[in-house]
Amino acid sequence: MSDRKIDKETGVETTGHSWDGIEELNNPLPRWWLWTLYACVVWGIGYSIAYPAWPMISGATKGLLEYSTRGQVASDIAAHNAQNEGLVAELLAADLTTLAPTSDLHRYANARGSAVFKAQCSQCHGAGAAGAVGYPNLLDNDWLWGGDIENIVYTVNHGIRNDTDFDSRYSEMPAYDDIFENDEIAAVVEYVISLSSTEFDADLAEAGVDLFMDNCAACHGDEGLGNRDLGAPNLADAIWLYGGSRQTVEYTVRNARYGVMPAWGQRLSDEDVRAVSIYVHALGGGE
Amino acid sequence: MTQSTLYAPQEPVFPRKVSGRFRNLKWWIMAITLGIYYITPWIRWDRGANLPDQAVLVDMANRRFYFFWIEIWPHEFYFVAGLLIMAGLGLFLFTSAMGRVWCGYTCPQTVWTDLFILVERWIEGDRNARVRLYNARWDLKKWRLRLFKWGIWLVIAVATGGAWVFYFTDAPTLLTNLLNFSAHPAAYITIAILTATTFLFGGFAREQICIYACPWPRIQAAMMDPDTITVAYREWRGEPRRHSAEVKDGAEQGDCIDCMACVNVCPVGIDIRDGQQMECITCALCIDACDDVMEKIGKPRGLIDYIALSDEPAERAGQPPTLVWKHILRPRTIFYTAIWGAIGVGLMYALFIRTDVELTVSPVRNPTYVLQSDGAVRNIYDVRLRNKTGDDRTFHLSLTSDEILRIDLEGADGLRTVQIPADTTILQRVYVTARANDPAATIAMTDLRLWVEDIDTNERASRNTTFNGRDQ
Incomplete structure (x- = not known):
């Protein structure tokens, strides 16, 4: 071309641009750079054929290798499940009452149960299993329906006061608002308080004894120690599910309380139910 | 038309064979360091039935590090950190006292390059023969020599990468597995990578690694001072150089006869007489080469020598240099030694109070x-x-x-x-x-x-x- 400008100093063609007399050399790209670019282009073509790449109307092209991150995760999970198959079979077959706490199976079940608990149970019972008002603390030694491993498995499987499960644990306390007079309620409340506290009105409590024996002792026992067959709480211990103040106890007597729990046997696999039961049993209160 | 460019192609370096006390010292150090590297994974150490019996083992899979009678768990990583700090301080100490002795004697790059040059000299001959071969056409003889050399290099490189993986798992088992192709791919990949780097760095890149790739020369340059003992040319004794033409003039002559021995033996291809240079790894081979020449022409040794730059004024005035230990013992080196020792004592203490x-x-x-x-x-x-x-x-x-x-x-x-x-x-x-x-x-x-x-x-x-x- 006739209008090619050559730099006198270097003999290299210039771009023709000039700023204050400074001209820009038009050096060719370095060979190694150019070849790297070509190699990247080739790689890119190969990659877009092998892997998902081109966006189409209903999703990207699948690629010859049919790789997907979702499939990768699925195969990872399948691999882990396959790896744990033996332990799961052992867990399903094991007699949980005699399972040694130091055994590998117990450790596996505890770890698995911990994961189940955090996903399914912690919403009500708390991440640390300490419970909340109305939701039992699973760390202490007070159990409404029994704290040995078989009872825990049963509770987890069938839930509490759960209409969808025929075998669900069930009991119902009457609401005494319509049955007792106000002074009767005050007397019963004072008697219940007196079972576990030293600060109470002795005369008022005395007035509540007969009412308690006639109405409450059937479930809660003559000494107020509760009855696990009926899920009736021990009223003589230091633990209150809904709180131990007079107002709270009075509210319970008037209105009754019904804690409910899902029947996890309907949603979780048998091994998960067993695992989470082992986990709960090993939290400190297990019997 | 003048061609102005800042680019200069790499000048190939063909170090000549040299012998002398520093060369001998370097042979010994090479034998010892390579020996330690290749043999260590094969040392056995009985730890009972439940633990591995390899004396030095970095067991990544089980998160244990075994060193003879010591076993380090991951929560005791501070031992490793402490050793790394001690290694760093040790480098500072040696550099401020004696310059780049690490580079010249013990750096793996130097040791393996020395080994590769040894092989090269054995196959292709000394400097002049190698220069001739380099310039020769690619005929059958050149191909034969080159392929033979590369083959030996490759064997060394494979052994180097191979030895590395033995530190990470039971060596005899891994060797068996490697040979019947049942070892983990990670072992083969690691060996392949280390083989490639050893082959390229030791055979071809050589001094360019030190000059362009390694950060240590720059850091070391900042750590040297006038009291640091380093390889230098006694310019005040050697100059003016004794060219044959000038001898006839009867003018005053220096001791340097400009025989180029110091340049020809240099593995990084510099002229030490130009003064201290970033490229110089202080391998001291020029000292051996020059001493040899000085002896032959009946002059005192030490025209090129380990000297401290602070001695230059005294030496110019004809006075003897300061004693070496006075250069080495100075507040800075004492300070480095003190904290190096303190960390060492601390680690030993931590090691001994540890319980099982x-x-x-x-x-x-x-x-x-x-x-x-x-x-x-x-x-x-x-x-x-x-x-x-x-x-x-x-x-x-x-x-x-x-x-x-x-x-x-x-x-x-x-x-x-x-x-x-x-x-x-x-x-x-x-x-x-x-x-x-x-x-x-x-x-x-x-x-x-x-x-x-x-x-x-x-x-x-x-x-x-x-x-x-x-x-x-």
Whole structure:
């Protein structure tokens, strides 16, 4: 071309641009750079054929290798499940009452149960299993329906006061608002308080004894120690599910309380139910 | 038309054979360092049935580092950090005292390059023959020599990469697996990468690694001062150089006869007579070469020598240089030695007070305490117990406190003992309980110390923690 400008100093063609007399050399790209670019282009073509790449109307092209991150995760999970198959079979077959706490199976079940608990149970019972008002603390030694491993498995499987499960644990306390007079309620409340506290009105409590024996002792026992067959709480211990103040106890007597729990046997696999039961049993209160 | 460019192609370097005391020292160091590198993974060390019997083993899979009688667990990584700090300080110390001795004698790049040059000289001949071969056409002879040389280099490179992987798993097993192609791909890939880098760095890149790739020369340059002993040319004795033409003039002559011996033996291709240079790795081969020449022409040795630059004025004035130890012993080097030693002593102390029984305590704070049905207050602790011995052990847990507290172990039925397999760590749930009306249950916080004791050896360890009462 006739209008090619050559730099006198270097003999290299210039771009023709000039700023204050400074001209820009038009050096060719370095060979190694150019070849790297070509190699990247080739790689890119190969990659877009092998892997998902081109966006189409209903999703990207699948690629010859049919790789997907979702499939990768699925195969990872399948691999882990396959790896744990033996332990799961052992867990399903094991007699949980005699399972040694130091055994590998117990450790596996505890770890698995911990994961189940955090996903399914912690919403009500708390991440640390300490419970909340109305939701039992699973760390202490007070159990409404029994704290040995078989009872825990049963509770987890069938839930509490759960209409969808025929075998669900069930009991119902009457609401005494319509049955007792106000002074009767005050007397019963004072008697219940007196079972576990030293600060109470002795005369008022005395007035509540007969009412308690006639109405409450059937479930809660003559000494107020509760009855696990009926899920009736021990009223003589230091633990209150809904709180131990007079107002709270009075509210319970008037209105009754019904804690409910899902029947996890309907949603979780048998091994998960067993695992989470082992986990709960090993939290400190297990019997 | 002039061609102005800042680019200069790499000048190939063909170091000539040299002999002398520094060359001998370097042969010895090469033999020792390579020996350590290749032989170490094969040393056996009996640690009992449950632990590996390799003396030096970095067991990534099981997260253990074995060094003869020492076993490091991941939570003791500070030992490794301490050793790295000591290595760094050691480099600072040697550099401020004697310049780039690391580069010249012990750096793997130098050692392997020396080995590769040895092979090259054995196959292709000394400097002149190699220059001729370099310029020769690619005929059958050149191909034969080159392929033979590359083959030997490749064998060395494979052995280098191969030795590296033996540090990470049982060496005899891995060798068998490598040979019958059943080893893990990671082993083959590692060997392949290290083979490639050894082959390229030792055979072809050589001094360019030191000049362009390695950051250490720049750092070292900042650490040297006029008292640092380094390789230098006594310019005041050597100049003016004795060219044959000038001899006839009868003018005053220096000791340097410009024989180029110092340049020809230099593995980085510089002329030491130009003064200190960034490229110089102070391998001291020019000292050997020059001393040889000085002896032949009947002049004193040491025209090129290990000297400190601060001696130059005295030497120019004809006075003897300061004693070497006076250069080396100065506040800076003493300071480096002191902190190097302090860290070393600290690490040794930490090593000797370490027990084979260990626990860490993490109090469960969700919830802060658990009220029992009888009003007692219970705290839960996740206690991690470590059995660092090679045998299964039984640990007993107990506590000490100013207040009355009771300790129980999850799943241990009141015995307060727990079985821990050899070389493992387990997480044990521990319950500490205060009776309803005891002070610990009613006040906010009580100090306590948890103890773990190996019931066979009575070795024990303890951790302080606190107990939360109802008064939160």
